[in-house]
Amino acid sequence: MSQSDRELASTFVPADIEAPLYEKWMKAGYFTADAKSEKPPYTIVIPPPNVTGVLHIGHALDHTLQDALIRMKRMKGFEALWLPGMDHAGIATQNVVEKQLAGQGKSRHDLGREEFVKKVWQWKAESGGAILGQMKRLGDSVDWSREAFTMDENLSKAVLTIFKKLYDADLIYRAERIINWCPRCLTALSDIEVEHQDIDGEFVQITYGDPGETQISIATTRPETMLGDGAVAVNPDDPRYKDLVGKQVKLPYVNRMIPIIADELVDPEFGTGAVKVTAAHDPNDFEMAMRHNVPMVVIMNEHGVMSGTNTQFDGMDRFEARKAVVEQLRKDGRIGWEKRPYSHSVGHCQRCATIVEPRLSLQWFVKVAPLAKAAADAVRDGRVKIEPKEMEPRYFEWVDNMHDWCISRQLWWGHRIPVWYGPQGEVLVVGADEKAPDGYSQDPDVLDTWFSSALWPFSTLGWPADSDDLKKFYPTSVLVTGYDILFFWVARMMLFGLFAMDGKQPFHTIALHGLVRDQFGKKMSKSRGNTIDPIEFMDKYGTDALRFTLARGANPGKDQALAEDWVGGSRNFATKLWNATRFAMMNGATIDGELPSTASLNGIDKWILSRLSETISEVDSLLESYEFARACDRIYHFAWDDLCDWYLELSKESFASGDAKNSQRVLGYVLDQLLRLMHPFMPFITEQLWTTLTGGESLVIAQWPVANPDHLDQSSHKIIANIQEVITEVRRFRNDQGIKTSAKIPGRFVAPAEFAPYESAMRFVLKLEASDFTPSANLQIGSVKAEFDLTGTIDVAAERARLTKDLATAKKDLETANVKLNNQGFMAKAPAEVVVEIKERLAKTSADIERITSQLNSLPAQ
């Protein structure tokens, strides 16, 4: 099909092109990577969204950046694999299905474990993974043939394999520890699944011991837990309590005698300087209890209801009990002061916001110290780079101080812990392809979801098998994700990746981006009502506009604000590009054959080729260093300012003349290259424009542009800069004089010979007619004089105002330059080229001042 048969619609309607183009790409199999390929690999694994999730604006950003990288690398000739998939999201998914059951008045226990898990799978089949379809709308060039799910057979096998490997290396153990317990989800949580928030609580002073016996006053924010106290602790250096240490004091209501112990952990400044030690319900207390052999008394059941204290408080919810205990204490005259509200930090369940109960219980843990050390070293010695580098301290802060990781969850949805207990209390880890002996029963708990997602970079590639994919695509190239899951996920992949793959890091680079916030920079949340639905914006402005806006805001590691107006602005940009391409095609832009030799080109053509070359190398290197915002900025200004506002305007005259073969070829070339350069960010519109312009098969598999150093041409930059200055000044003059943009006026230039080739183009742009006239006004811009016939008078006041302003600016510049040149220190120490520059500036401003002054003097008096 020849170019004349291909046409662009007169307006750009994103909805008309997006879905068909994505279909085309899928059918062509462009996104499917080949493990047998000779090309160098480039791999990104997607941060797996929750199976319960829908696409939010954060995904849109994350995916836009990954897709930009993958598309660029694919165009560069890499075997690019972007591997998609989802996470089974233990608690979140179980909650969804339990809620459904609750709607029918049932609980998971009514179904039983097996039936319930079946139900979850059924839910997944019917309503899980809504996000996958939405990824297609975003244009994600992921390899759907490799889509993975953390509960897939092979990924589950990877879980069993690593569990056994860790266990055999003594890196997994079972112990009774204080863990974070969610009384609503009824499961243990790891530290990072707990969110700390300040709440208005209370702080009360309570006296233990009866009058006449040993007495001591403690202060606490959790009075109800006094029933489980095993000791009272004071600082060993606190003189107030010196005599009491070692004595016993009677705990009210439970009437147990508990020791008063001394421990460094106690802050004498805090409260009364004496604290209660409730070993089974507080991590710090647990530590002290271990040191002093204090008994650990559990006083609540798994629902957070008081139990086993043998007091009147048994059966009360923990918060109810808090009130009741305080009331009773008050009645008994045991309360000193009470501070209420007392703001302090309290842990909440990340999934359901319930206040977490620290609780002594038997759980499985990963011993992280050696793993974390390896993970830290890999970054310290540069095997893994974190971009931007400023994020490294955060990473080290975490991996250097990581606590052992509680991995057991009292849930049904997830990978069941592969530990079997024998009739004599034997403990056996049953790996992949192994079977537990008869009479053994499996641990009922499942593993933390992050346990399986920590394996993602290699379990998705076929590990533990030594698969072709693993050989070709591991280690992955870059991990692109928000800094908010650096600890949840990224650090854990480092831990497990290095361990499982014998020290081979899971990725070469970790590229972190920020969060998307609302237009005022405020965090988005449902309660604030300021969330943005990416689908809505795609419907309204097109996917390319949304992607470009997000990429343009993506400074490494920094949050970005997003406003609807800005997406509209990107849509305008897309339309601009559409129209520029239409214009180019109408004017016979060609893509066939060699570019004409540089020597045969006019300065305008040389200039745009030079600018293109600069832009290509800048965008390329910015993209390679994850500077998405700056890359987009370069593209935007090249396309809109250089190409549309200047090149096309300055070339219109020659296109109209019908004799513009060279320029037609140059324009075709520039657009062809620009569309390639933009494709990673705006895949749909560029594909549509490029295939229409060039007749090529697809930009997805087209070659990435390479800057041509032969096109760099400084002299054309100089002349075009001068021309731009002349045009801008004349426009300003016309504007100040109230001459309509469309009005043609007689005008000409008196200029050095180097401007001669451009004079007609300049006159065309400025609507100046060449004719014989006696100038009634003129402007001097550098070495160029513009003369006009304004048929009589000019607006003297306007002209005086304009010149006066110019004069002020010039005088100020002159002053600045003079100050510098009169400064001996500057003359002595500043680099020569800076001195020359200032001297040139001085000369120019002096000339300007002289010229403007004389022009002002020659204006008729008012």
Next chain:
RNA sequence: GGGUGCUUAGCUCAGUGGUAGAGCGUCUCGUUUACACCGAGAAUGUCGGGGGUUCGAAACCCUCAGCGCCCA
């Protein structure tokens, strides 16, 4: 308490030693044969305060103030 970042035009943000920038918004003018989702022009900043280093600081150092995030 530990870590970390920010404070630049009305808003959101770039800008790591040499005359302050962008997008959006604002004002004026304009339908000129790609585009009004457009074009042309304009206005707007003692770069948080104070001190220091330097010939020269928005940038480097110190300090104060305010805001934010992560962790405990």
